[in-house]
């Protein structure tokens with residue numbers, strides 16, 4: 001499933017390609033002005049912290065932001081960071097190495113595809129790298145993607161680095177929600193909220209940077225629900241929209257199915273954590289749209305290509321029940337993120353889903 005394998009890396013590579021082609025200086029990021037402004041002020045004041053937490057929904061560009069920050073910290077392009085607005089030049093060797101993922105002082109740590117969690121061995125390797133001198137740059141930078149996927153042992157182990165950091169070390173953790181981390185970690189990092197983009201920002205970016213035509217950009221920017229990473233993937237990969245439609249078609253039929261049929265769906269999607277997450281994300285947006293449609297706000301729904309169905313179904317279910325379902329899905333998402341068995345969590349959700357024809 002392409003939806004399931006969508007990741008920051010894809011988005012970063014796509015953004016990097018765009019940026020290399022353009023060769024323009026600067027952060028070159030769509031939106032996230034508040035986060036960039038905060039980081040710039042930190043750099044200008046020469047008060048770079050040892051650890052940051054970029055918190056915000058999946059696929060909105062936290063990974064890109066982390067890499068641009070790393071570029072800016074390591075850029076050898078010559079601009080005086082205390083005078084000019086700090087930004088990467090995107091042309092020096094250091095900037096290009098970070099862009100292409102081969103700078104020896106920038107370490108990306110993420111969950112291995114065959115593992116359920118970020119492991120203590122990965123954190124120990126990080127600590128070993130962090131205790132060494134930098135190889136090329138002034139800083140040793142560690143980007144821990146989806147840091148909430150650390151198990152308890154790994155999370156406790158990273159605390160040691162957060163408590164006694166080497167002078168040159170900068171840790172950047174990314175998470176969909178800061179509440180998913182231990183309070184002891186949160187208290188030792190500077191949290192920066194990374195926000196969803198507007199549909200307008202995404203539409204303009206798709207037209208200007210990815211040369212989309214207006215009608216495709218219209219639909220994709222609506223479906224993206226604020227996530228540029230998802231939008232970029234959708235225009236680059238023709239199958240993605242088709243797969244979204246197939247998965248959503250099977251999800252919207254659930255209220256008409258028997259319990260046995262509902263559990264069959266769980267069996268298909270619940271055995272794979274990534275697939276379960278993708279289905280829950282899609283389903284949450286659907287019930288959010290149902291609540292909006294039930295309140296007469298059909299034009300604000302993200303599933304713009306399915307508004308007729310939203311209109312007829314929401315009339316049957318009503319606003320309160322739609323909002324309740326959205327909350328139930330959110331709760332299931334939290335359970336899955338906290339490593340509760342995805343299949344069990346989905347089965348409970350299936351029993352909670354209303355019946356209607």
Ligand SMILES: [Zn+2]
Nearest residue numbers: 075089092095
């Ligand atoms: Zn540079």
